[in-house]
Amino acid sequence: MADAKQQVHIILVHGACHGAWCWYKLKPLLEAAGHRVTALDLAASGIDRRRLEELHTFADYSQPLLELMASIPLEEKVVLVGHSLGGMSLVLAMDMYPQKIKVAVFLAVVMPDSIHKPSYVLNQSVEIKPAVEWLDTEFIPFGSSEENLTSVLLGPPTSPPNFTIYVLLRPCCLFLQDLSNKIAFSKEGFGSVKKVFIVCSQDKTIPLNFQRWQIETIGVDQIKEIENADHMPMLSKPQELCHCLLEIANYYV
Numbered sequence: 001m002a003d004a005k006q007q008v009h010i011i012l013v014h015g016a017c018h019g020a021w022c023w024y025k026l027k028p029l030l031e032a033a034g035h036r037v038t039a040l041d042l043a044a045s046g047i048d049r050r051r052l053e054e055l056h057t058f059a060d061y062s063q064p065l066l067e068l069m070a071s072i073p074l075e076e077k078v079v080l081v082g083h084s085l086g087g088m089s090l091v092l093a094m095d096m097y098p099q100k101i102k103v104a105v106f107l108a109v110v111m112p113d114s115i116h117k118p119s120y121v122l123n124q125s126v127e128i129k130p131a132v133e134w135l136d137t138e139f140i141p142f143g144s145s146e147e148n149l150t151s152v153l154l155g156p157p158t159s160p161p162n163f164t165i166y167v168l169l170r171p172c173c174l175f176l177q178d179l180s181n182k183i184a185f186s187k188e189g190f191g192s193v194k195k196v197f198i199v200c201s202q203d204k205t206i207p208l209n210f211q212r213w214q215i216e217t218i219g220v221d222q223i224k225e226i227e228n229a230d231h232m233p234m235l236s237k238p239q240e241l242c243h244c245l246l247e248i249a250n251y252y253v
Contacts, residue, residue, distance in 0.1 A: 008079050008102065008249050009072075012039040013065055015084025015108075016172040017154045019046020022083070025238035026245075033246055040064050042089060045170055052151055053142055058118070058175040062089040069097045077102040079249050083234065084205065085172070087111045088118065088179075095189035103194040103252040105245065106220070108203050108211075108231050112184075113218040114191045119179035125210060140171070148177040195220040196248050198241075200229035224248065 010030055012023045020039040030037045041048040043061050055061050072078060079102050082090035087109025094104055110125050112118045136154075143149040151171040185191070197220045199211050215223060224247070226233050226240050233241045 006250070006253055007034055007036060008253065009036045009038065009076060010079045010081060010245065010249065011065070011068065012037065013080065013082040013086035013089050014039075014042065014045065015082075015086045016152060016174070017045075017169040018083075019048075019168065019170070021046055021168055022232070023234055026234045026242055029238060029242040030245065033242070035246075035249065038068065040068060042086075045172070046168075052171050052173060055173065055175075056143065056147060056149075057178045058088065059092065061173065061175065062092050065089050065093050066096065069093050069100060072097075072100050074099065076100065079103055079105065079245075079252070081105040081107060081245065082109055083107045084109055084231070085174070088122070091118075091185055091190050094193045095185045098189045098192045101193050103196055103221075103248060105196045105198060105248055107198045107233065107241075108200045108206050108229075109197075109214075110206065111195075111197070111214050111218055112190075114185050114187045116184055117180055118182050118185065119176050121214065122174055122176060122179065125206065138171075142173075149173055149175070194222075194252060196222040196224060198233075198244060199223060199225040200231060200233055201225065202228050203231045205231040222248070222251075 014020060014022050019041045023039040027037050027039050041064060043055055043063050044050045044052040077100055080090050080093065087106050090104050091112050094101060110121050112121045138153040140151045142151055151173055153171045154169055197215050201208055224244050226237055226244060229237050
């Protein structure tokens, strides 16, 4: 167990269509190691009561994380962990509250830079995904024509252990139009925070070559790898992910 001096607050941010529930195997492992852990639902995700149709921007979607960061005292620095689309929410929080973050951990993510508009990396990730992998995904327009919003609901997983979680998925939105109208994240905010990228070598959603491209293009302070990890290591390799996060938390204490 971590002593009081080494205890850190670890905040877990889920990806598209998921919720805080996706961390149910990892959270107790981190807590057993003596750390404080918060797994939150982003807006219209998990058990959050908002409907997707009530959201208009990516900041609206990320509001629960931004509100949590605003409530954290200045003297407390947290470890942020983002999965998949959650990486974009992490960067939004990093840009606004860099002084409150020890390190940001990117797990099987899309990670924007401080040069291009925030939508750039999302567009790149969509373009490299083969059309056949989108066949069971539902795309439904919503909102006004000016907003140009489309909901996304991921199709059923291909591996039997993940079938049961499919019923917990909720529609999400990438808010590409909104993100394409924003300026790049700042070097003073996002760029000033320490970054660790956890590579998942068997990830089919964000392939290894795209993970490597992000690392080389954007730059990170440290690279970790979970061998043979798929896109959902918190479910398929929780012990290995926990060990990885504990090493990171101890390193940046």
